Amino acid sequence: ETGVTQSPTHLIKTRGQQVTLRCSSQSGHNTVSWYQQALGQGPQFIFQYYREEENGRGNFPPRFSGLQFPNYSSELNVNALELDDSALYLCASRPGQGVDEQFFGPGTRLTVL
Amino acid sequence: DQQVKQNSPSLSVQEGRISILNCDYTNSMFDYFLWYKKYPAEGPTFLISISSIKDKNEDGRFTVFLNKSAKHLSLHIVPSQPGDSAVYFCAASTASGTYKYIFGTGTRLKVLA
Numbered sequence: 119e120t121g122v123t124q125s126p127t128h129l130i131k132t133r134g135q136q137v138t139l140r141c142s143s144q145s146g147h148n149t150v151s152w153y154q155q156a157l158g159q160g161p162q163f164i165f166q167y168y169r170e171e172e173n174g175r176g177n178f179p180p181r182f183s184g185l186q187f188p189n190y191s192s193e194l195n196v197n198a199l200e201l202d203d204s205a206l207y208l209c210a211s212r213p214g215q216g217v218d219e220q221f222f223g224p225g226t227r228l229t230v231l
Numbered sequence: 232d233q234q235v236k237q238n239s240p241s242l243s244v245q246e247g248r249i250s251i252l253n254c255d256y257t258n259s260m261f262d263y264f265l266w267y268k269k270y271p272a273e274g275p276t277f278l279i280s281i282s283s284i285k286d287k288n289e290d291g292r293f294t295v296f297l298n299k300s301a302k303h304l305s306l307h308i309v310p311s312q313p314g315d316s317a318v319y320f321c322a323a324s325t326a327s328g329t330y331k332y333i334f335g336t337g338t339r340l341k342v343l344a
Contacts, residue, residue: 122274153334158336159336160235160237160320160322160334160335160336160337161275161320161334162334163331163332163333166331174331176331208274208275210274219277219280220277220332221274221277222267222273222274222275222276223274224272224273224274225274
């Protein structure tokens, strides 16, 4: 069984650019959440997708958006990048909304210069 | 406002002894708590959870204690092993299976052989 995978591993962008991060959920998992982990902080919830619909969002501006595809893989898009967007972005999947245990991917390290 | 706090950034413990990791929260609406472990270059891994109707939950070497009146929970690892060396995050939510987990900033545990 393949776990949660994310791509790319590392990414460097400049301020004002746009970025797309990708996540393949674990087989059979229809719920995907995205988190931002800044240096020295815990993960902060960005949003969750369930069966291709966003059904929960944290305190992040609209320039953070996402998609979930029919195969339950997901994308996180960030427009107009700011220096503070530099962080580790984690994707987590689980087999249903009522399930507590989330399986995290290794993350994408984004650096904004 | 940090709703979930882990006030000890790091902890060193001798192999075989007990490790105690602490977590405090401020939101009295939280009633479900989880602990995650994170190794470098990997995503967080779910360890153990507890709901507010319990004050203790045990899984092998890991026990979580919840003191609702003090808004405090702790993770005990007995006996500690070198492979337990990692960053530990506590997380809280307002219901089991919900999407919005609030994470603490983490405690780096080092188990000395």
